[in-house]
Amino acid sequence: MKKLTALLLCGITAVSLLTGCGSDSNAGVNGEVYVYNWGEYIDPETLDMFEEETGIKVIYDEFDINENMYPKVEAGAVAYDVVCPSDYMIQKMIDNGLLQELNFDNMPNAKANIGAQYYEQAAAFDPGNKYCVPYCWGTVGILYNKTMVTEPVTSWSILWDEKYDDNILMQDSVRDAFMVALKAKGYSMNTMDKSQLEEVTNDLIAQKPLVQAYVLDQVRDKMIGGEAALGVIYSGEAIYTQRDNADLEYVIPEEGTNVWIDGWVVPKNAPNKENAEKFIDFMCRGDIALMNFEYITYSTPNTAAQALIEDEDIKNSKIAFPDLSQYENLETYRYLGEEGDELYNSLWKKVKG
Amino acid sequence: MIKTTAQKIYTFLIFVFLYAPIVTLMVLSFNASKTRAKWGGFSLKWYKNLFRNEAILQALWNTLAIAFLSALIATVIGTIACISINSMKKRNRAVIMGITNIPMLNAEIVTGISLMLLFISLGIKFGFTTILLSHITFNIPYVILSVMPRMKQLNPSTYEAALDLGASHTVAFFKVVFPDILPGILSGFLMAFTMSLDDFIITYFTKGPGVDTLSTKIYTEVRKGIKPEMYALSTIIFVSVLVLLLLSNYSPKDKKKV
Numbered sequence: 001m002k003k004l005t006a007l008l009l010c011g012i013t014a015v016s017l018l019t020g021c022g023s024d025s026n027a028g029v030n031g032e033v034y035v036y037n038w039g040e041y042i043d044p045e046t047l048d049m050f051e052e053e054t055g056i057k058v059i060y061d062e063f064d065i066n067e068n069m070y071p072k073v074e075a076g077a078v079a080y081d082v083v084c085p086s087d088y089m090i091q092k093m094i095d096n097g098l099l100q101e102l103n104f105d106n107m108p109n110a111k112a113n114i115g116a117q118y119y120e121q122a123a124a125f126d127p128g129n130k131y132c133v134p135y136c137w138g139t140v141g142i143l144y145n146k147t148m149v150t151e152p153v154t155s156w157s158i159l160w161d162e163k164y165d166d167n168i169l170m171q172d173s174v175r176d177a178f179m180v181a182l183k184a185k186g187y188s189m190n191t192m193d194k195s196q197l198e199e200v201t202n203d204l205i206a207q208k209p210l211v212q213a214y215v216l217d218q219v220r221d222k223m224i225g226g227e228a229a230l231g232v233i234y235s236g237e238a239i240y241t242q243r244d245n246a247d248l249e250y251v252i253p254e255e256g257t258n259v260w261i262d263g264w265v266v267p268k269n270a271p272n273k274e275n276a277e278k279f280i281d282f283m284c285r286g287d288i289a290l291m292n293f294e295y296i297t298y299s300t301p302n303t304a305a306q307a308l309i310e311d312e313d314i315k316n317s318k319i320a321f322p323d324l325s326q327y328e329n330l331e332t333y334r335y336l337g338e339e340g341d342e343l344y345n346s347l348w349k350k351v352k353g
Numbered sequence: 354m355i356k357t358t359a360q361k362i363y364t365f366l367i368f369v370f371l372y373a374p375i376v377t378l379m380v381l382s383f384n385a386s387k388t389r390a391k392w393g394g395f396s397l398k399w400y401k402n403l404f405r406n407e408a409i410l411q412a413l414w415n416t417l418a419i420a421f422l423s424a425l426i427a428t429v430i431g432t433i434a435c436i437s438i439n440s441m442k443k444r445n446r447a448v449i450m451g452i453t454n455i456p457m458l459n460a461e462i463v464t465g466i467s468l469m470l471l472f473i474s475l476g477i478k479f480g481f482t483t484i485l486l487s488h489i490t491f492n493i494p495y496v497i498l499s500v501m502p503r504m505k506q507l508n509p510s511t512y513e514a515a516l517d518l519g520a521s522h523t524v525a526f527f528k529v530v531f532p533d534i535l536p537g538i539l540s541g542f543l544m545a546f547t548m549s550l551d552d553f554i555i556t557y558f559t560k561g562p563g564v565d566t567l568s569t570k571i572y573t574e575v576r577k578g579i580k581p582e583m584y585a586l587s588t589i590i591f592v593s594v595l596v597l598l599l600l601s602n603y604s605p606k607d608k609k610k611v
Contacts, residue, residue, distance in 0.1 A: 034562050039573030040580070044408060061562035062573035077473055078562050217578050225390030244388055296577075 028057035033275040036061050036069065036080040038262070041136070043295035050282050056275050073098060079269045081276035087261050088175075088333040090132050091125035095335065100268045101130045106277040109284035109304075117324055118301035122261055124332040132263035133280050136298040138235040139259055139322060139330075140176065141252040143219070145245075148229035156184035156253045159230060160203070165210050169222060169231035172214035174348040175333055176258070177204060180232055183255045183329070190334045197347055204351045214352070223248055234260075235319050236298035242319075250319045256329025261301075375591060382584035399585040406582055412570040413586070415481070416550060419566065423488035424545035430489070431496025431545075432538055436530075438497070439504045450501070457494045464491060465558035472559065479561030487559040488549045495548055496541035503537030 039062040047058045061080070063069040066089040073083060073093070085093065093099050104111050110133045118134045126132045144153050148167065151158075159168055159180065171177055179189040181200035191197065212228050219231045224245045233241075238250035264280045266273060282288060286304030293300040293309070299320045300306065309315040324330060336344070382400075386393025403409060438449050456464060468487045477483060507530065515525035553568040560569060571583055 036562070038577070039575065040577040059563040062565075062570075064573050064575045075469075075473070077469060078479055080562070217575075220578065221388050221390040224388050227390075244386065244391060 028055070030055040031272055031275055032057045032059055033082065033272050033279050034059045034061070034078065034080045034270075035279065036063060036073070036083045038062065038084060039064060041084065041262075041296060043291045046283070046288050046291055049288070050279065054275075054278055054282070056278065058279070073267055076269055079271050080267055081270040081272045082279050083265055083267060084135055084262055085265065086333075087122070087125045087263075088335045090263060090265055092335040093265065093267075094126065094131055098267055099131045099265050100270070100273070102133065102266060102280070103277060106274070107133070107281040107284065109281045109286075113284050113286060113289070113302050113304040115301055115303045118261065121259055121324070121330075121332055122263060125261075125334060126263075132265050133284065134261050134263045134301040135283065136236075136296060137259065137261045137301050138299050139252050140171075140179065140232065140234055140257050141238070141250055142230055143223050143233040143238050143241065143248055143250050144230045145223065145226060145228075146247045146249055148226075153230075153249075153251050154254050156180055156255055159232070160184070160207055160210070162210065164229050166212050167229035168207075168211050169219050169228045170207075170211050170214050171219070171232045172216050174344050176232065177214075177348065177351070178344060179258050179333075181207075183253070183257060186255060186329075189258060189331050190336065192336060192340055192343070194343075197343065201347045201350055208351065235322075236296070238319050239297055239314075239317065252322060252327060254327075256327055256331065259324065259330045259332050261332060378584050379588045379591070382581060382588045384581065387581060399581040400589075403582040403585045408565075409567075409570065409582055409586065412565045412567050415484075415564060416566040416568075419481075419485055419488055420546050420549040423485055423492050423549045424542050427489050427492035427545045428496050428538060428542045431493045431541060432500055432534070434493070435497055435500045435504050435534075438501070439507075450497075453494045453497050456491060457498070461491075461552075461554040462558075465555040468555065469558040479559065481561070481564050483559045483561060484556055484564065484566070487555050488552065491552070491555060492545035492548060495544045496538075499541035499544055500534060500537040503534040507533055 033056050035058055037060070041062075042060075047060060050056070051058055061078070063072070066085050069083065069085060070089065070092070072078065073080060074096075090099070114134055118137060119129050121137070122132055122134050123129055142153055142156070142158070149158075149164070158164070159170070170180070175189070178197075178200065181203045182189045182191060182196070184203070185196070185200060187193075187196045187200070213222075215222065215231075217237070219233050220237050220241050222228050223231050223233070224241050226245070226247075233250070235250065238248070242248050242250070264283065266276045266280075270276055283292070284302060286302065286308055289300050289302035289305035290308045293302075293305055306315065306321060314320055381389055383395050383397070384391075384393055385396035385398060434453075438446055441449065465487075468483075468490065472479065472483050511529050511533075512525055515529045516522070520528065551568075553572065556566050557569055557572070560566070565573075567586070571579060574580060574583070
């Protein structure tokens with residue numbers, strides 16, 4: 001027993017000694033940049049390339065959801081230079097004065113490579129495009145299994161069809177669930193109209209017996225495994241599922257949907273704003289954006305990267321790069337204020353209860 | 354007859370509940386396909402990827418280094434604390450023991466947030482050091498908890514006898530007291546080590562940018578789906594713990610030597 005413990009201790013000491021050194025490269029000559037991004041949301045190699053080319057050391061940190069990122073930036077325990085939140089969260093941060101305006105003259109790639117239609121879409125939460133450079137985007141739609149659904153899928157209303165009893169997967173998040181119900185009725189997904197919301201709450205309650213499960217990212221595995229016929233899914237995930245199961249098809253319903261955008265922003269208390277802009281601009285370079293697109297598989301707003309994609313199937317994919325002008329009623333989530341959050345949450349509790 | 358069968362089924366069920374999740378994870382770590390819904394054939398791909406993934410390996414090193422250092426430092430501090438608590442008057446002893454027990458009963462999230470606020474107000478930069486300090490803090494009570502009973506069983510006369518026979522205080526402590534409380538110290542160390550390995554919440558609030566332990570690293574992967582490399586790593590950790598356990602239970606009996 002004693003010997004064993006001694007051995008164990010020796011082993012651990014050796015390991016912990018190893019950790020002490022290493023990880024010091026030539027980077028850092030030109031200062032640092034603190035980056036706060038979603039987990040698994042960048043090709044790690046691009047960070048090394050950035051360090052090598054600019055001599056700026058990247059200190060990289062990750063978060064899991066917008067709601068956990070917000071208090072960390074607000075408390076200022078760590079002053080980040082670049083953060084990558086989603087649309088409605090960017091709006092909330094602008095409203096609460098947490099962000100500073102970007103100087104696009106320092107970012108030629110961001111000006112030239114990001115498609116104008118994405119800036120237009122981003123203006124919904126960032127009026128005048130002063131604070132945010134789009135990084136990834138996508139749509140929400142219906143993924144269905146062609147062997148189980150033979151009729152054409154064109155409308156959200158198919159999710160209320162009794163034929164598919166116990167074969168429907170819904171998103172287990174307030175805004176996404178209400179988006180489906182509101183869009184099915186032709187309402188805005190950012191509505192604060194109480195009678196509209198009451199109406200769709202009843203719709204969601206009526207739909208409940210047909211729903212097999214309210215899921216988050218399990219929708220991928222369940223659809224690949226053929227466990228359900230129809231599922232509400234993010235477009236980036238849809239491409240991934242089709243690689244594993246050729247029977248799956250993705251559609252954006254004709255009533256319109258949510259176009260989400262994650263974008264780079266610079267917090268007000270950022271200590272290295274210049275480096276932050278260099279970092280954002282580097283991420284907008286065509287070849288770098290392409291590397292990230294291939295790693296993340298979420299659509300890139302970078303037109304230079306889109307042109308560089310070699311795989312013709314993906315380049316012309318209607319899922320990855322739908323022609324947004326074809327659809328009406330595309331919207332982006334807006335921050336509804338605390339009052340709106342509370343209203344949606346209380347109605348969602350009614351549905352789930 | 355029926356009773357024993359029922360007993361067997363009951364035990365079996367308990368083992369199924371305990372180990373089915375771990376077995377699932379181990380099987381999936383050998384799955385060539387990235388999705389859990391499809392068996393793509395046997396493959397060691399994820400194990401190879403794991404040893405090439407610097408971010409995960411760095412997180413593993415951080416986890417082990419923090420666990421080892423915090424357990425070691427907490428053991429030293431905790432043992433010294435035990436010696437002095439033991440020589441206190443009865444009432445003071447009860448009060449101090451009560452105070453050291455509170456952090457164990459306290460909700461982890463409260464400890465985590467209060468440590469974060471403390472570090473902010475002291476202006477300490479968040480990083481490896483803050484995680485280490487927090488882990489030492491929550492480990493100390495566990496060390497005291499396991500050393501204290503040994504301390505109480507100690508016969509004070511042996512220590513006094515050693516002094517009478519001319520030993521200095523230090524020599525008497527290391528020759529007489531220390532061997533007696535050593536099992537308590539070791540189990541305190543191991544307990545602190547595992548508590549530190551396990552911890553997520555406190556680490557989450559006290560970590561700085563660019564420093565991740567395994568638990569915080571896994572947590573950030575939630576949105577894009579947890580990568581199979583993590584299954585491989587968990588399998589390796591589980592197997593090594595199992596081997597260690599088997600070794601320590603079946604090693605030659607040298608307990609009587611002490």
